[in-house]
Amino acid sequence: MRPAGAVIGVVLALLLSAPVQADQAKAIFATGCFWCTESDFEKLEGVVEVVSGYTGGDLENPTYEQVGIGGTGHTEAVEIVFDPAKVSYEKLLEHFWRTHDPFNGEGQFCDRGAHYRPGIFYLDDAQKQAALASREATQKLFDRKIVTEITAATRFWPAEDYHQDYYKRNSLRYRYYRHGCGRDALIQTIWESAQMPERTP
Incomplete structure (x- = not known):
C-alpha cells in the first residue's frame, strides 16, 4: 500500500499535468535548466502551454531538492502542449536541437549533473521514429x-x-542567470561549426 502522501502526489501530478484537447498533442523534452527550456519553447507559434517538471526517474512526486541532490534518475524537463495544425512535432524537434548542447550528456552549460542531461522522451512510436530521424x-x-x-x-x-x-x-534574475551560464553564446558557437549542406540555386 502506498503512503497517503505518495497517493496525493500521484493525484496532483495528474491534475497539474498540462491538459490536452482533441486537436492538441504533447511532447516532452529536456535541455538542461527547465526555466530556459520553457522560455525557448513558449516562443513558438502553435505551442499552447509549457510546463516545467521532472521525468526519467523512479521516485514518485519528486521535489526540486530531491532531484538536485541526485539519485532519483530524473532530469529537469518540460511537457509541451501544442497544436499540430500550427506546429508539427518535427518542427519542435528542429527547435529542440538548436536550443541545447547535444554533445554533453552530463549537464548543460553551467549546470552539471544527470538531472540536467538533455533528452527527447517520446510518447508513441511516431514520435520515436521522428526523434531518431532528427538525431x-x-x-x-x-x-x-x-x-x-x-x-x-x-x-x-x-x-x-x-x-x-x-x-x-x-x-531580471532569469536573464542574469541565462547570460551568466553562457547558454546562448555556446549554442551559437555550436551551430556556427555545423557543416550545413549547400543550397542549390
Whole structure:
C-alpha cells in the first residue's frame, strides 16, 4: 500500500499535468535548466502551454531538492502542449536541437549533473521514429558524436509552482542567470561549426 502522501502526489501530478484537447498533442523534452527550456519553447507559434517538471526517474512526486541532490534518475524537463495544425512535432524537434548542447550528456552549460542531461522522451512510436530521424539528420552536420538521449517517456511530474513561468515572474534574475551560464553564446558557437549542406540555386 502506498503512503497517503505518495497517493496525493500521484493525484496532483495528474491534475497539474498540462491538459490536452482533441486537436492538441504533447511532447516532452529536456535541455538542461527547465526555466530556459520553457522560455525557448513558449516562443513558438502553435505551442499552447509549457510546463516545467521532472521525468526519467523512479521516485514518485519528486521535489526540486530531491532531484538536485541526485539519485532519483530524473532530469529537469518540460511537457509541451501544442497544436499540430500550427506546429508539427518535427518542427519542435528542429527547435529542440538548436536550443541545447547535444554533445554533453552530463549537464548543460553551467549546470552539471544527470538531472540536467538533455533528452527527447517520446510518447508513441511516431514520435520515436521522428526523434531518431532528427538525431540522425543533425548528427550528419557535426564531427562530434551527439549524446542526447532518446527514450520512452515515463511519468512527467510538474515542478513546484514557483518554477512555472520563472522567466516571466523573475525576468531580471532569469536573464542574469541565462547570460551568466553562457547558454546562448555556446549554442551559437555550436551551430556556427555545423557543416550545413549547400543550397542549390
